[in-house]
Amino acid sequence: MSGRTGRGTLWSWTTWEAAAVGRSVRRALTGPGPERDMAVQSLKAAGAAILAWAVAGWWWQAPLALMAPWTAVALVQSTVYRSVRAGLQQVVLIFAGTVLAAGAVQLTGDTMAAMAIVLPLTALLGNYSRFGDQGVYASTTALFVLVYGSYSGFDIVHRLLETLLGAAIGIGVNALVLPPVHLRHARESLHRVPRDGAELLRAMAEGIERGHGQRDAQEWHSRARRFASYLGDLRNARTWARESHRFNPAGRIRRRGEPGLPPAEWDAAWERVADHLTALTALLAGAAGDEPRLRPPPDSVLRDVPALLRPLADVCEADCAALGARAGTGAGAGRDADRPGGDRGAQQDGGPDRDEAMARAWEAHARLKARLADAEAGDHETATSVGGLAAETQQLLYVLQDARPAPTTPES
Structure with missing residues (x-):
């Protein structure tokens, strides 16, 4: 009995959720409103990521081109102001994570030991209230650097350039393509x-x-x-x-x-x-x-x-x-x-x-x-x-x- 009840509850929840998604899609297609605004922002984020990859990965052939679309998709925020603020936060955090990871590897000569040193530091840095929900980028950037072994001076410069490129594209797309205005x-x-x-x-x-x-x-x-x-x-x-x-x-x-x-x-x-x-x-x-x-x-x-x-x-x-x-x-x-x-x-x-x-x-x-x-x-x-x-x-x-x-x- 309890198994049938559980399956019935799951089916009811799935049906309700599917109906809610259908209503949201219909409202987004039929008229202006929060659903359409969200759809536009989602498409802008996807477009910014594709453009950043086209520049960094396809045209520039950057060694870790992932950084550009990764940054771009995160910077298509709900307002242009938030895009700019989040962009500055990300640049600081990615720079800090890259430098700390590279320094830890140079100090220890071992990836595992470097992780033991750098991840507690980047996690603490990421929890600083000024960085808000962008704080996780310090730790994830340090992991990218350590796992891919890209911690030479050339690689560090590339990480920063790729981040700046992604930030410029993400902020530019959000500001110039139907910039969000929440007066409605x-x-x-x-x-x-x-x-x-x-x-x-x-x-x-x-x-x-x-x-x-x-x-x-x-x-x-x-x-x-x-x-x-x-x-x-x-x-x-x-x-x-x-x-x-x-x-x-x-x-x-x-x-x-x-x-x-x-x-x-x-x-x-x-x-x-x-x-x-x-x-x-x-x-x-x-x-x-x-x-x-x-x-x-x-x-x-x-x-x-x-x-x-x-x-x-x-x-x-x-x-x-x-x-x-x-x-x-x-x-x-x-x-x-x-x-x-x-x-x-x-x-x-x-x-x-x-x-x-x-x-x-x-x-x-x-x-x-x-x-x-x-x-x-x-x-x-x-x-x-x-x-x-x-x-x-x-x-x-x-x-x-x-x-x-x-x-x-x-x-x-």
Whole structure:
């Protein structure tokens, strides 16, 4: 039984992996995106290695021509800046590995003894933090030198020339042939945050209207907590976008006139939005289920909440539209037009009017606060739950009001 289960699991994993690869290939062939960017970089790396071998091995007839394509393929990095930085690191490490290996052989006269001396040194050198993931080249170069017996002065000079040739070709190919610019990834991450915020707020409004349970509330809470990772992705994407313009000769030409990104203060504002969304969903999760930890708000109060959450979803969709993405691009957002009142405040371009949506949200919150006075006249626990709901939604209103995307300027 366990053998059949193991084979079934392996077959399922293989099928899933093959399907995932097929989807990636299809996306790379049908339109721009990360899959196509990765395919382009892979083909560039292969082309750089072939060109380096053609020059060093076929035309130059270098004694260890492997060094040129080996270096070239490793230097087609994700940005031109990283190619240049990795190239400098590799030249230093390969030079150090070659010289240390040659010196160890001259000192001991024995390959095995030379390895015992030089490999600990090159391994330590390679772990120096300044060299990052390029550190392994010191040890591998020393092994090449010792195994092939190429440690004369002539051979050392050739190793360095072959490395410099491969570095020049790898950096040149990466900089001149479709140099990578990661602004698209940053924009995708940027649009995802308000788009998913709108989807979550609408899901909460629908769930509360139909009578949500603990499972619904816990799912909302899990979705709200994911915003921290979305914002982390956005920060990383901003870093990649900035880095991809350094030393990039075509960056200005390829991206001139395209809209830039809002300032990083927008990210900080959405971090506060995520915090209050998380607190609000935690409150709803704690007040749901057969044995709630908090007294559930009365139905008369909960009936007012969807009228508050839907305008907030409109605010998020308006921000998404302002950032350059249509409000209907998110899963489920396109269905809002089919709902009663789902297109309220819609502008001619399909995006809601942000100021009008905020005004509707504040009106709905005023009605919710009016319910608080009635709750305070009742028992303390009910007043506490209603007060917490009113306080969290008020904070959410304030932070979303401050999260309006600032005007952007074209990338230069």
